[in-house]
Amino acid sequence: MTIGKRGAPLQTYPFFCMNHCEQQSDYAMWKAGLLDEALRKRGIERSCTFAKSKKHDRSRDRTYYGLYVRLKWSDYFRLLRQRTYIQMSGKEHLKNIEYLLGNIDSDLHTAIWFMDDGNEHRKKRKSVRGTILGYDNPYYRLCVYGWTAGQCEIMRAWFERHYKVAAKIILEPGRGEKCRVLYFSVADSKKLFHRFAPYFSQTESMKTKFWLSFARYLPDMTETPALQDEDIVQTTTP
Numbered sequence: 173m174t175i176g177k178r179g180a181p182l183q184t185y186p187f188f189c190m191n192h193c194e195q196q197s198d199y200a201m202w203k204a205g206l207l208d209e210a211l212r213k214r215g216i217e218r219s220c221t222f223a224k225s226k227k228h229d230r231s232r233d234r235t236y237y238g239l240y241v242r243l244k245w246s247d248y249f250r251l252l253r254q255r256t257y258i259q260m261s262g263k264e265h266l267k268n269i270e271y272l273l274g275n276i277d278s279d280l281h282t283a284i285w286f287m288d289d290g291n292e293h294r295k296k297r298k299s300v301r302g303t304i305l306g307y308d309n310p311y312y313r314l315c316v317y318g319w320t321a322g323q324c325e326i327m328r329a330w331f332e333r334h335y336k337v338a339a340k341i342i343l344e345p346g347r348g349e350k351c352r353v354l355y356f357s358v359a360d361s362k363k364l365f366h367r368f369a370p371y372f373s374q375t376e377s378m379k380t381k382f383w384l385s386f387a388r389y390l391p392d393m394t395e396t397p398a399l400q401d402e403d404i405v406q407t408t409t410p
Contacts, residue, residue, distance in 0.1 A: 186249040189242045191225050196377040197239040199287065204241045218245050269323045273330050282335075283371035287378050290314040292361070294384050310384045312361040314339070314354040317347075324352050337363060365389055 192200040204220040211218045225240040258266045292310035299305055316324055324341045331339050337360035344351040365385045372378045373393055386393055
């Protein structure tokens, strides 16, 4: 959710938006479909709008194309923002982790969290000559950039209570004080995968993002793509 300004004098209006890279357009449309369906069930005449996006990364001198999804509903989002954010000052705020975690009531919600901000880490196994022999079983990383150390500890305890997994909170080297990641062991990652696979499998881009998990644990559900070094998600939304 973000805040826009319009009119004279300027007035703020909150709206929901998300942006995914071109390769994950199917995932963006899938999530938008879930939102639209939830609105229709409640008899609310709202729906998501779509637009192509373009973002230039100066550090890499590379342009990324994607799909921008937006949902306008200021009256509702104004109230929702008051619950989901703790306003620290005029320009500084924190997400309300207790409220957000308290509203996760299905594996679908947690799966979307991993599909948005997580990935599987694939460690290559090499011979003494450097030839790639294959991969070890994957483990999961969940990026929680911008959250405080205390908030990350609340997340860690939440995963332990709800999924019986033990996450490690690690500060990403060289990325600053607020760039933390939750790491899950190989065994716990496998446990999480079997809970989330029904949702990972609904779009081709997510089957690709978590392809090694599918190849090792549910080989009949997907084809193994060519070897990849990373999964890149570019976003222009905070």
